[in-house]
Amino acid sequence: MKTLKEIFEDSGAASAPYNTALKVQICGLGQTSSYKNASGEQRQSLTMGIADRTMAAKGILYDVSKASSLKVGSTVMLLNVIVKKESRSIVMTNRSKLLKTGPFTEALPAQIVQQGLQLACPPPAELVAINKIKTSPVKTMVSIRGQVVSEEMERTVKVSGEDTAVRSFKIKDDTASCKVSLWRDLSKTKTAVGSHFEITNVIVQVYNDEKSVSTTSRTKLLPITAPDVKKRVAFIAFEVVDNGFFSLTGDLDDGDYPEFLIKTGLLAKALQCQPKEVEVRLLSKLPLKADIIIKEKEVKEIQIQPQ
Template identity: 35%
Template sequence: MTVGVSDGSCVHKLIVYDPAKFKYMKVGHTIVTRETIRREEDGIRTIIITKNSKVFMGAPMEVPSAHDTQADRIVNPPPAEEKSVKDALGSPAKKKITVKGKVVQEDEIKTVSVRGEEVKIKTIMLKDSTETAKITLWRDLATADTRPGDYIQVTDVVVNIYNNQASLQTTSRSNVKKSEIPEVKKVVTVEGICIDDTEAELFLDDESTLQIELCILLSALSLESDEDIMANGSFKLDVVCSGDRILSAIAAT
C-alpha cells in the first residue's frame, strides 16, 4: 500500500508492506512511526513500513491544504514511459519504464527473505516483437492474475543486472494489468496448410503456426479453390496479425 503523508512542512511517500498495519492508513488519521526505512525515491522522501516497524495512532494535526494535492500526485503518479522490451533491457539503472507484451512463461510463487521479512516473488517471461525478458514480480504483484498467453502491461519496472544478464523487476510504483493484443505487420513464409471448413492453419518456415479465415487466404492468393494453394510449393504473405490470428493478408514477393 502506498499513501501520501504530511508532517506539516512537507509531504512524504509512505509505503506499507505489512498488511496488519493497513488499518492505520486512513485519510485524516494521524500516525507516529518507528523503526522505518527512509530513503529518496524519484526525488521524493520515502518512508517504508515493514513487519518490524511500529505504527501508533497520534493526536489530530492540521496540515496545509496544498499538501492534499501533492499527496494525490504521489499516490497516483502517471506510469513511466512505455518502451519496447529490447529498449527497456538497455535502459539506465534505476530508470523506470513501462513494458507490454505476451507472457510466454510463468514460474511458481516463492518466498525470499528481505531484511528479515519473508517476501513473495514470481518470475515471468514477457515477449514482444523485439525481445523476451525475465520480469520479477515482487510482493503483492507476485499474486497478480497472469498466465502464459496473456498480454499484459507492467508499469514502472527497472533493470536488474546479475551475472552480466539484464532482467526487469517491479518497484513500489509498479502495476500489472491485462492489455489488448497488439496488431503486428510482418512477412511470413508458408510451408504447409491444414484446412478445417472455413478456417485454415498455416505452418510457417520458423515452425510456428498462424490461423486465418480461408476466404482471406484465397483472396490474398487470387484463388477460387483451396485445392491449388500448395501447388507451387511454399509462398510468402504480407500479413497483419493479432496474436496467432491473421487479420488481413496479401501475397508477398
C-alpha cells in the same frame, strides 16, 4: 500563518517538528504502502499531494486510520507535523492532527494543484520495447507490454532476514523477451501463458550478465487485449483445419517456424480464387511471401507479395 514555501526556505534544521498550524489543500491521494518499523512491526503509510498558493509538496501520513476523512480537493489544517526540507515533504505521525477547515479565499493555481497530484500519483515510467531493457542502465524504471510465454512456481527467499514471496515469468513483444520477477503480494497475480499485460514501474536489474526487470511498490499489472502485429512472413507449408480455417507455417529466418490460423474465405480472397480452390492454389504458389496483420495467432489481414 506561514506558507509551504516559507516553511521549506526557513533557515532552521533540515528535519524538525512543526507545531504551528499549516493550511493546505489535498491535491491527490496515492496508494497505501506497507513497511516495517524499527521494532519489526508491520505498518502502513499513505502518500498524498498537498499545496497552498505558493507551492506543492509531498505529504506522508503514517497513521492511515485518519485517511478515511481525506478527500481530494478538500482543505485541511495540519498540526504537529514534521518538516523535511531536503525532500520537500510533510510527515504526519499519530501525534499529528488533520482538521477540516474552509477553502482558500482564492482558488489555487491549476499548475500547482497538478504538481501536487503528480507527487501523490506519479505518472507511470516510460513505456519501452522489451529489447531496450538490454541497453538500459541497472535501476532504470520502465514500463513494458507483452505476452506471457512461460511462468515459474512461486518460491520464498530471504530479504533482510524475512521470508519473502517471489515468482518469475517470461514476457515477450515483437522485439525481444525478458524475465519479470513479481515480489510479495504481486507474486499471487495470475499470469497465464498466452495472456497479455502492461506492467508499469519495474526496475531493470542484472544477474549472471542477464538483464531482467523486477517489480516495485509502484508496479501495476494491467491485463490488456492482444495487440495487432504486422509481419512479413514467408509461408512454406499449410494444413487444413476444422471450422473453415487453414494453418499456414511460416519461416522467419531465425530457426522459428510459427503457425498462423487464417479463415478460408480471407485466404481465398488474397489468392484470388474460390474457397474450394485454396488448397490447389497454395500448392502451386508455395513458398510465398505475404504481409500480414495478426492478433494472437490468427491472421486478420493478408497481402501476398508478387513472386
